[in-house]
Amino acid sequence: MATYVDYLFVTGNSVKEIKNFKKDMSKNFEMYDLGLLTYYLGLEVRQSSNCIMINQEAYDRRILKEAAMDECNSTYIPIEFGLQLAKGSDEPKIDATLYRRRIGCLRYLMHTRPDMALSVGILSRYMHSPRASHDNALKQVLRYFKGTVRYGLSFKQGKSKKLIGYSGSSHNTDPGDRRSTT
Template sequence: MVCDKPRGHGEKLAILHELYFKRCLNKPSLYRKEEQGHLLIVAVYVDDLLVTGSNIEMIVGYKKDMAAKFDMSNLGKLSYYLGIEVTQREGSIVLSQEKYAEKIIEEAGLKECNAVHIPMDASLKLCKAEEEVSVDEMDYRRNIGCLRYLIHTRLDLACSVGVLSRYMHNPKEYHKAALKQVLRYLKGTLSYGLKFDVGSQEGLIGYSDSSYNVDPDDGKRK
């Protein structure tokens, strides 16, 4: 990956179109170009460009084309981007958010807490619990929002954070207790992340729950 920093956001996007890049429908900031079976991908964020591809000659050619139009700075291999740490090794790339996770723990006041081994008990069935005492809604939402961004590299938190996200309106004490367990689990797994190995043929595996009574508030009942 190479990070370039040109000037002129609107002109830059126009040049990408001139160079036959196609804008992704689902990700407006992502552009792709295919040539002779090779793929070149450019991610745009304000005045920064992240460039990667399956052919180094295409990457070099792209950089020359852009440098002819703009004043550019080659920042080298990507190491940090929008809170995501990128470690590039021979044969693999690791994505993590350890510093961001540490910040979440510190802002939640749990820097000295004891870690736990699981983010949520499998037997826990959360509900709206209208009779429970309410907690600070803004604080709860802020923590959930931070965790949702952390999920970019921490898929092990996706299920528990997804469940807790249902109760951002009028959260109760036992929702906060469940949130605290997720944060305590995070404390013990700060270095976790995603690793992508070169040549790996393994695809993503997804699971779903076939239970019709998993949600006591809105789930189907037999």
């Protein structure tokens, strides 16, 4: 029985250890070294001697094109401050399948765009029965993506090993179920 693996990513702190690992693996398996990782599952990876940058620019542009918003005006605000959305409003319903698809695409983009977590999280609440106001808020998020298409994650080499985290809270922000957003 043959075993087949598409890709294997090898990382480490020591180039010597990585080379030894590859050498040992090639003794047991037929393999090819494709060099530094540049693209994987929509993630674009740029590596330099002191930084690794990961983004999804091509995927972002494809989402904008599919939504017919690739020529829209951009904005630098993902969601309006103080925006109040409700679940069971009297507004007209919109195409739920299309709304869910776009929210799903945005959720995948959040792998490299943590700045979108709040906005996409709020809009995800309304996938069951989306309304016109939800669609307008979604378009605002897409306009934000248009203006920030090159954003991503940057991992810089440094001497500090200190982990920094941030937290926030917002109590009773959803007028429908009174649940917190964070």
